[in-house]
Structures are given as C-alpha cells and as structure tokens.
Amino acid sequence: MSTQTELHIDLGNSRAKWRLMSSGETQAQGIAEPSFWEGLPNTPLIDRVVLASVAQQELVDGLVAVLESRYVVPIVQLHTPAEHLGLKNSYAQPERMGIDRWLAMLGAWYPRQAHVVVVDAGSALTLDVVAANGQHLGGVIIPGAALSEKALLSSTGKVRFDDPVAHALALGQSTAECVRFGIAHAQIGAIESIRDRHNLQQAQWVFTGGAGQWMRDQLGEFGDYEPDLVLKGMHISRA
Ligand SMILES: Nc1ncnc2c1ncn2[C@@H]1O[C@H](COP(=O)(O)OP(=O)(O)O)[C@@H](O)[C@H]1O
Numbered sequence: 340m341s342t343q344t345e346l347h348i349d350l351g352n353s354r355a356k357w358r359l360m361s362s363g364e365t366q367a368q369g370i371a372e373p374s375f376w377e378g379l380p381n382t383p384l385i386d387r388v389v390l391a392s393v394a395q396q397e398l399v400d401g402l403v404a405v406l407e408s409r410y411v412v413p414i415v416q417l418h419t420p421a422e423h424l425g426l427k428n429s430y431a432q433p434e435r436m437g438i439d440r441w442l443a444m445l446g447a448w449y450p451r452q453a454h455v456v457v458v459d460a461g462s463a464l465t466l467d468v469v470a471a472n473g474q475h476l477g478g479v480i481i482p483g484a485a486l487s488e489k490a491l492l493s494s495t496g497k498v499r500f501d502d503p504v505a506h507a508l509a510l511g512q513s514t515a516e517c518v519r520f521g522i523a524h525a526q527i528g529a530i531e532s533i534r535d536r537h538n539l540q541q542a543q544w545v546f547t548g549g550a551g552q553w554m555r556d557q558l559g560e561f562g563d564y565e566p567d568l569v570l571k572g573m574h575i576s577r578a
Pocket residue numbers: 350351352353354355460461462463483485486547548549550553
C-alpha cells in the first residue's frame with residue numbers, strides 16, 4: 340500500500356468526485372463542480388494526483404490546468420487495461436472501455452470475488468456483469484435520466500414544462516409527469532429486463548452514481564449502494 344498522499348479524482352461527464360488518500364486512509368473527500376472546479380481540497384501536501392476521466396477533452400484539460408497550478412505534483416492518468424488483479428476485460432480494445440466502469444467493477448468484484456452486477460447511474464446508466472472468476476461477461480450503456488430528458492426536449496417542439504415533478508413509476512397526467520414517469524420506467528425497466536433476461540437475480544448487485552440510491556430503492560432495495568465505488572476501485576488498483 341502506498342504510504343504517500345494521493346489525491347484520487349473520478350471525473351465523470353457531470354462532475355468530479357475526489358478523495359485524499361494517505362496510507363490507505365481517507366483524509367478528506369468531496370465533489371468538485373466543473374464550473375470553476377470549486378470544491379477541490381486546499382492542501383499543498385500531496386505527492387501525486389491520480390485521475391480517472393471519461394469526460395470530454397476540454398473538461399479534462401481545464402481540470403488538469405487547475406490541478407497543475409494548485410498542486411505542482413505529477414498527475415497520473417489511468418487507462419483501462421485488459422486485465423488487472425484477476426479482473427479480465429471482455430473488450431477486444433480494452434482501452435476503449437470507460438475507466439469509471441472498469442474501476443467500479445474492480446471496486447465491486449475484488450472484495451467479493453463473486454458473481455457481481457455493477458450499476459452506475461450517472462450521466463449515463465451503465466450495467467456490467469462480472470463472473471465470480473473475474474471475467475467481464477458484458478454490459479450496457481444507456482442514457483441516464485437527465486440525458487434522456489435533454490434528448491427529448493432538444494428534439495421536440497412541444498415537450499416543455501417547468502413543474503419540478505419527481506421521477507416515479509406511475510402514469511402521468513401532464514407533460515411533466517408523462518416525461519419524468521416515462522424516463523423513470525425506462526431506467527428501472529431496463530435494469531429489470533436485463534436482470535430477468537440474463538438470469539442475474541442471484542448475483543450480488545452493487546449500485547453507485549448520482550442516482551444509484553434512487554435506483555436501488557425503486558428496484559426493491561436489493562443489493563448494496565456504494566457511492567464511492569469508482570474511487571474504491573481506484574484505491575484497490577493503486578494498492
Ligand atoms: N439525488 C439524486 N437523485 C437522482 N439523480 C441524481 C441525484 N443526484 C444527482 N443525480 C444525477 O446523477 C448524475 C450525476 O451523477 P454522477 O455519478 O456524479 O455522474 P457522472 O459520473 O456522469 O459525473 C446527474 O445526471 C444527476 O442528474
């Protein structure tokens with residue numbers, strides 16, 4: 340285990356989640372918003388920044404510039420490997436798999452060494468299946484709830500609303516309800532359909548991402564919710 344102090348950053352398409360790690364212990368953690376990267380820790384006492392990013396290059400460049408000006412330490416960018424610590428990638432081009440998916444799988448599978456299903460409900464909703472022996476069996480990438488709504492609004496003329504309706508598995512009686520309830524059904528229904536079609540009921544399910552808790556609750560509170568799963572996987576990969 341590294342005895343040095345590392346700033347671990349998981350840069351998704353919506354926001355950056357970070358943890359300050361020293362000798363395997365979390366010293367501090369938080370979320371940094373892309374606008375001005377406010378929220379990053381104010382400490383000069385780190386040895387290295389470790390970055391796992393799936394964001395657009397512009398956003399990565401912006402973050403790296405801020406990191407370079409603030410910390411003056413090496414920045415290590417992680418890339419998805421074909422195999423690490425017994426976890427095996429199914430992609431013919433492993434580096435094309437999002438590093439967040441890989442680290443989330445590592446964070447879920449490595450401590451359990453069991454058949455796991457990883458659901459990351461962030462900007463995109465991803466589901467990945469790992470066999471007990473560490474083989475990635477496959478996954479899916481689905482637009483997340485916010486992205487689905489954006490697509491609907493930007494490609495139609497009359498799907499418009501201002502009322503802040505919560506996502507629910509119900510039938511709607513207004514544009515706002517029809518959209519939000521429809522998207523809720525699409526998100527939850529997709530996961531249920533994959534679970535049933537691929538006989539994944541008996542696997543160990545691990546949920547993460549901004550909507551991970553909501554998703555687990557809607558599915559009947561089965562499985563675990565681990566908000567820091569990607570960062571946990573990053574820590575495991577660095578150990
Ligand atoms: N409490 C919440 N309930 C449902 N969705 C949420 C909640 N908080 C954030 N989100 C959604 O989660 C997404 C951000 O999650 P995150 O896992 O950080 O995404 P990313 O890894 O893509 O940056 C946003 O699209 C946001 O709409």
